[in-house]
Amino acid sequence: MIWISIIIILILVVLSLGVNIGLKETVMSKRKESRQMLEELWSRFGTDYRNYQNIPVEEVIIKSYDGLKLKGYFHRVYKDSKKVVIMNHGYTANHYIDYQFTDIFFEEGYNVLLIDMRSHGESEGKVASYGYNESKDIGSWVRWIKDKIGEDAYIGLHGQSMGAATVMLYGATHPNDIKFVIEDCGFTSAREAIKFQFRKVKIPFWPLYDLIRVKVKRKYKFDFNNISPEDAIVNSDIPVLFIHGDNDKVVPTWMGEALYNEKNGEMDRLYLVQGAGHMEAYSKDKEKYKQVVKEFLDNIK
Incomplete structure (x- = not known):
């Protein structure tokens, strides 16, 4: 015994x-520190943050639905433009990692809001919730944008990894608030x-x-079993661009394909990047990535 x-x-x-x-x-x-993130932005993704330091920025702090302070960085390059894209980074990262994508949207006439998601960067919080609470935070940022530039703001979402799950969850349930979703290497559940x-x-x-x-x-x-972008988007009409590397060892490629096949709306697109690992779709072929995003945006105007 x-x-x-x-x-x-x-x-x-x-x-x-x-x-x-x-x-x-x-x-x-x-979580990754700012210096570490800037080094990775250059060494892994080939983007020099110094190229963006002179772009006008408004540092923003808002309150989440549950009382956390959330930090954002609003680059209003076009004073008269109603178009804004909200950038959502992945787990353990912060807003710096998303500077690599900003030129794509600046060239299309968008202003850009980069955010530190809850429990990352300079935002408060202790845990990441795989998009559950983070998607609610998107609602707070959407409200801030509409208060800032008007109820007729034309808002899109871009997200990587956990950020991709976040934007799918929000976009699927708030089709009247946003115009499109670009999800890069997001998971099914x-x-x-x-x-x-x-x-x-x-x-x-x-x-x-x-x-x-x-x-x-x-x-x-929150319950892991209730966090499923795949289930959320199945009946959604919001246009989604699905992007995934075919050499992703963190979120496997089949998840990106499954998400697209599950939704497969008229304006949805799937872009698989040969040889790209996790979050490397853009750095692997920047010109093609830009082209695919711009064609997607043109198609939904």
């Missing part, structure tokens, strides 16, 4: 450690994204996922 008790205790200890490690990796990974990562590092999905999920639900009030 004593050996059985020891084995049970060991199993419980291992599970407890697994849950704590899993919790940290899924929602509380160390939080559950599938976590499952893929667990398998990649050979961590048993069961029972750890359910234990982590229960702890997150109890402590942070």
